[in-house]
Amino acid sequence: MTQPVQDNSLERFMSERLPGDSRQARQLARRQLIVEAVMTEGAVRIEDLTGRFGISLMTAHRDIDDLVERGLLHKTRGVVSAAPTSLVESSDLYRATRQQTEKQAIASHAAAWIEPGQSLFLDDSTTVLQLARYLPAKAPLTVITNSLTLMNSLKDARDITLLGLGGQYHNWCNAYMGQMTRSAIAGLRADCFFVSMSAIMDGQVFHQSAETVETKRAMFDAAERRILLADHTKFERRALYSFARLTEFDAVIVNQGIAIPALRRMQEEGVKVEVAPLR
Structure with missing residues (x-):
């Protein structure tokens, strides 16, 4: 496999932390777990995220839309996967190491x-x-x-x-x-x-x-x-x-x-x- 081009957006997002137990901190932690789940499994149905994280379908779509806007994930036909960028290489390599x-x-x-x-x-x-x-x-x-x-x-x-x-x-x-x-x-x-x-x-x-x-x-x-x-x-x-x-x-x-x-x-x-x- 060719080496991915340098792209630190994933690393920055996954290492980001917010202080305390605020709503924003819990939201960020949940979205980081969603990214990790997609990287581990390759693709995940958005409906499956509701039960996994105890959230509504509306919240799941809101989380995914934010991650899509960041360029981390790709959403199509009810399925979320790694975005079609160098992050795909990261996802492939990540899953290989799990x-x-x-x-x-x-x-x-x-x-x-x-x-x-x-x-x-x-x-x-x-x-x-x-x-x-x-x-x-x-x-x-x-x-x-x-x-x-x-x-x-x-x-x-x-x-x-x-x-x-x-x-x-x-x-x-x-x-x-x-x-x-x-x-x-x-x-x-x-x-x-x-x-x-x-x-x-x-x-x-x-x-x-x-x-x-x-x-x-x-x-x-x-x-x-x-x-x-x-x-x-x-x-x-x-x-x-x-x-x-x-x-x-x-x-x-x-x-x-x-x-x-x-x-x-x-x-x-x-x-x-x-x-x-x-x-």
Whole structure:
């Protein structure tokens, strides 16, 4: 990924503080948490912010409008994402560093599912991105992805045939999605699909973006085996659009430290769960 141009507006805003417990101080703290949530998850439905922060929809829109005016966020069709500036790079990098130890452990464990000669669908998630470091040792491979970040990571790898999926570019995740992307996927078949999503609830996997769900589902349907990579925080989040049931995956790889009730629930429901040890 190219380095972002210097832009300190995000840093200044996130470090800003107001004295006391005034209404303005609480408002600023809430807006900083909203920015952090968007940077962590990539995109968030505005309606979801009301329950998360205990505010009205009108207050949520007022907060978002202020952050949009500051150039920090972008609002469209009820979804808020990082603004289409160098801050998108910051958001991408920020999400990549969240739960980094857990994501690395999960990716290391997931690499055991890969064998030389296979074709792989890899999604645009920051968890699956951690797989890139293990792929050269598994070559020759064919890697199919919609992630521009992943394409850049693998472009110089030897014995890896890289197929980039085009379509409409989405800056918040540095990836291509949409009808053109899904049409390209429909003409392909792969041995394995590695995917991560935003949230896991009631035995199902969810994401806050309908278009993301549609694109990843196309890869899911075009792969022989499907592997879900999910760190423990995914079991603490909520998102709107259902993607698949956990029982539809050939394996769900979680990190050591996942809540025992969540682990037992999956095992009781017949989900094939593998726990990646933390180093």
